[in-house]
Amino acid sequence: MATRLIDIAEKAGVSLTTASHVMRGYTKSKIKRETWDHVLKVADELGYRPNAIARSLKIQRTNTIGLYTGYGYHSLRDPFLAEVYTGIQRVCSDLHYDFLVHVDIDGKDPSEIRLRLNDGKVAGLVVHAQSGDPVVAELARIRMPAVAIADRQSMLPSVTADDADGMRQLADYLWSRGHRHIAYLTSHLELASIEARSQTITRLMAERGGRCTVLPFPRLRPAEFLTRMLSTPDHPTALCCWNDYYAYQMVGAALQTGARLPEDIAIVGFDGLLDTLLPARALVTVRVPWEDMAAEASKMLLKLLEGETLPPVTTFPVTLVAGDTA
Numbered sequence: 001m002a003t004r005l006i007d008i009a010e011k012a013g014v015s016l017t018t019a020s021h022v023m024r025g026y027t028k029s030k031i032k033r034e035t036w037d038h039v040l041k042v043a044d045e046l047g048y049r050p051n052a053i054a055r056s057l058k059i060q061r062t063n064t065i066g067l068y069t070g071y072g073y074h075s076l077r078d079p080f081l082a083e084v085y086t087g088i089q090r091v092c093s094d095l096h097y098d099f100l101v102h103v104d105i106d107g108k109d110p111s112e113i114r115l116r117l118n119d120g121k122v123a124g125l126v127v128h129a130q131s132g133d134p135v136v137a138e139l140a141r142i143r144m145p146a147v148a149i150a151d152r153q154s155m156l157p158s159v160t161a162d163d164a165d166g167m168r169q170l171a172d173y174l175w176s177r178g179h180r181h182i183a184y185l186t187s188h189l190e191l192a193s194i195e196a197r198s199q200t201i202t203r204l205m206a207e208r209g210g211r212c213t214v215l216p217f218p219r220l221r222p223a224e225f226l227t228r229m230l231s232t233p234d235h236p237t238a239l240c241c242w243n244d245y246y247a248y249q250m251v252g253a254a255l256q257t258g259a260r261l262p263e264d265i266a267i268v269g270f271d272g273l274l275d276t277l278l279p280a281r282a283l284v285t286v287r288v289p290w291e292d293m294a295a296e297a298s299k300m301l302l303k304l305l306e307g308e309t310l311p312p313v314t315t316f317p318v319t320l321v322a323g324d325t326a
Contacts, residue, residue, distance in 0.1 A: 067126050174240070
């Protein structure tokens with residue numbers, strides 16, 4: 001016969017409530033450390049196994065939060081996702097929650113994905129998705145508890161970086177070094193952060209009497225792109241890349257073609273996810289506290305589950321990181 005909480009309480013000589021708090025990891029209760037340890041020892045002796053399914057039926061939700069990104073396959077080699085995972089796991093560990101990643105979305109209809117996300121496995125979601133992702137609209141429609149991270153979703157509480165201030169810091173940095181014509185290398189992804197950074201740097205350069213040319217990032221032939229650009233008259237003297245990954249691709253292209261950094265071309269990024277594959281160069285970038293933002297999104301999600309009202313947007317400050325590429 002399976003060990004019950006009442007069995008633990010009786011053998012430990014404590015109340016059922018105390019036994020329940022200890023086994024659920026409810027750290028806000030005022031249970032003495034020696035009592036806590038004693039109850040755990042008794043539970044271990046009796047071979048107690050908590051019934052997560054029964055508990056979820058009682059409180060009408062699981063002790064699991066999920067992550068939905070809208071991109072299907074996740075690679076832990078992606079430094080951004082690694083930061084997000086770490087932040088979510090940090091909070092889950094502290095508050096005794098589990099963390100589930102949803103990846104089975106390729107080729108699925110948005111309503112089908114919504115059913116998978118809302119099948120009872122998770123209590124709520126941290127969301128990172130492109131603008132206009134129909135799954136986000138489905139989640140909002142059914143009032144699925146969810147908090148967006150990195151890119152603002154108008155239908156969800158969102159935790160974002162201060163993209164505008166980050167671009168202001170980069171504009172100040174580049175302008176102080178004499179750059180009057182820069183190129184902003186953007187992405188094919190439709191993300192609010194990309195659009196915000198592009199619009200801000202373009203406006204800031206124009207207000208100072210400079211120029212910003214917005215160009216798609218040359219994913220296939222960055223070295224060829226750089227060579228061609230540097231051979232044209234009045235070419236940009238600096239490349240402002242949407243993120244650090246793009247910036248390091250262009251640093252690699254400069255090394256490949258022999259272009260000098262920053263004499264021939266200056267290169268800056270955005271994220272602060274510094275790549276160790278190019279240790280000879282220190283990228284000028286803007287550091288974003290992605291791990292702390294993911295942790296905050298997780299905490300906000302748990303507050304949402306408790307019925308609290310959240311602000312539409314929570315913005316984290318960013319910091320310029322000086323280097324030798326610009």
